Amino acid sequence: MGRLIIVSNRVPAPRERNQPAGGLAVGLKDALREGDALWFGWSGRQVEQMEGDPTPGIDQVGNVTYATIDLTRAQHDGFYQNFSNGILWPLFHYRVGLMNYSRMDWEMYLGVNAMFARTLRPLLRSDDTIWIHDYHLFPLGQALRDLGVKCRIGFFLHIPFPPWSLVRALPGAELLLEDMQSYDLVGVQTPEDAENLNHALRMNHMAERGQAFPIGIDPVEFRAQAETSMEGPEVSRLHDSLRGAQLVLGVDRLDYSKGLPERFKGYEALLSRYPEHRGKVTFLQVAPISRGNVEEYRQLRCQLDELTGRINGAYSEFDWTPIRYITRPISRDVLAGFYRMADVALITPLRDGMNLVAKEYIAAQDPADPGVLILSHFAGAAPELDEAILVNPYDTDEIADALHQALTMQRPERQTRWIALEKEVSRTTAVSWANDFLQALDEAPVCVSS
Numbered sequence: 001m002g003r004l005i006i007v008s009n010r011v012p013a014p015r016e017r018n019q020p021a022g023g024l025a026v027g028l029k030d031a032l033r034e035g036d037a038l039w040f041g042w043s044g045r046q047v048e049q050m051e052g053d054p055t056p057g058i059d060q061v062g063n064v065t066y067a068t069i070d071l072t073r074a075q076h077d078g079f080y081q082n083f084s085n086g087i088l089w090p091l092f093h094y095r096v097g098l099m100n101y102s103r104m105d106w107e108m109y110l111g112v113n114a115m116f117a118r119t120l121r122p123l124l125r126s127d128d129t130i131w132i133h134d135y136h137l138f139p140l141g142q143a144l145r146d147l148g149v150k151c152r153i154g155f156f157l158h159i160p161f162p163p164w165s166l167v168r169a170l171p172g173a174e175l176l177l178e179d180m181q182s183y184d185l186v187g188v189q190t191p192e193d194a195e196n197l198n199h200a201l202r203m204n205h206m207a208e209r210g211q212a213f214p215i216g217i218d219p220v221e222f223r224a225q226a227e228t229s230m231e232g233p234e235v236s237r238l239h240d241s242l243r244g245a246q247l248v249l250g251v252d253r254l255d256y257s258k259g260l261p262e263r264f265k266g267y268e269a270l271l272s273r274y275p276e277h278r279g280k281v282t283f284l285q286v287a288p289i290s291r292g293n294v295e296e297y298r299q300l301r302c303q304l305d306e307l308t309g310r311i312n313g314a315y316s317e318f319d320w321t322p323i324r325y326i327t328r329p330i331s332r333d334v335l336a337g338f339y340r341m342a343d344v345a346l347i348t349p350l351r352d353g354m355n356l357v358a359k360e361y362i363a364a365q366d367p368a369d370p371g372v373l374i375l376s377h378f379a380g381a382a383p384e385l386d387e388a389i390l391v392n393p394y395d396t397d398e399i400a401d402a403l404h405q406a407l408t409m410q411r412p413e414r415q416t417r418w419i420a421l422e423k424e425v426s427r428t429t430a431v432s433w434a435n436d437f438l439q440a441l442d443e444a445p446v447c448v449s450s
Contacts, residue, residue, distance in 0.1 A: 078108030229337025266399025
């Protein structure tokens with residue numbers, strides 16, 4: 001049996017290779033446990049200049065070989081910051097107006113993908129199975145085919161795939177779709193994403209490639225982590241500080257796709273329309289800063305700072321503050337305990353690929369006294385987690401009503417909802433996601449480009 005080759009824009013840092021902290025590394029942990037594997041991608045380092053293609057740095061951890069390359073500052077800016085995160089990220093999150101297209105960045109995006117292919121090619125064997133991840137690397141499969149790679153290549157998109165009517169706003173969108181013909185299988189998070197992708201391919205007279213493979217978590221491990229964390233000092237400090245108030249918890253990267261301003265305004269509407277909750281509920285939003293040097297993200301942070309100040313200024317008492325807002329990261333094990341003690345999780349993205357925080361919250365709950373999940377209709381997890389209270393994140397009054405419903409919900413209903421949600425979280429896990437995709441890739445017809 002050949003090796004599994006994982007390719008992602010960023011390879012986990014050395015400290016995360018034995019104990020992954022989140023994201024792709026957690027999802028792939030079980031897929032990498034059996035047999036030899038190679039994980040290839042960017043090291044996270046930038047250099048001023050580079051003569052020719054980089055030489056991969058090789059690091060062996062157990063059965064997994066990590067092969068990493070550096071990028072020049074120009075490559076990082078054009079490929080990663082400007083095109084991947086400045087154009088593809090907003091477009092695929094339905095925010096066309098935030099795109100800032102430059103043909104120079106497009107050419108750098110294609111050039112870095114070609115460089116990835118040239119650097120990876122000597123490391124490959126004929127019986128390898130290659131699994132490429134996410135929007136940074138759409139063209140990589142075709143770049144490998146152009147170098148003569150004939151083994152199976154699959155691709156997984158971790159963010160949404162919008163309708164063709166939006167995608168076509170990207171100059172060169174048809175070329176990206178052509179590149180995707182090089183893959184034997186393209187996985188996405190939801191049936192809606194798969195239909196959007198396949199419709200775009202059909203509209204451009206190309207073969208369909210998309211199938212839905214919802215990603216999950218390891219619920220057993222996360223539940224144990226949450227139980228252990230409940231005994232830790234951080235959870236005790238949070239519990240004591242609440243002084244009996246109910247806790248509403250939000251956990252997101254600081255990103256415009258997460259619907260944070262709308263969420264804050266929904267909580268404000270709760271305090272305005274349901275004054276009986278004043279002094280009896282605290283909203284804790286954890287939103288670590290990401291891409292802090294990008295103007296849209298700086299503006300978002302300023303907006304949230306202003307909203308927090310306004311709401312706290314209007315509703316605080318001398319012994320109670322409505323919103324606690326943290327922009328520094330909190331470790332995953334501590335968050336697990338926060339999830340378990342939270343009465344409500346408020347997760348209201350404007351558009352998400354999946355949203356594993358929602359699944360982690362369900363896994364962390366105490367079956368005897370579970371909390372309530374409020375979830376956006378536009379989270380990828382929503383079709384699976386339909387026993388949550390589903391809301392339109394653009395409707396602040398609906399968020400307020402959902403919060404009131406959740407905060408006053410009696411234990412029997414909370415338990416009934418949680419049992420159904422927990423069953424779904426346990427059915428679709430990180431292990432089943434990886435196994436289902438790799439099995440489908442193995443059974444897929446070999447694409448004509450190979």
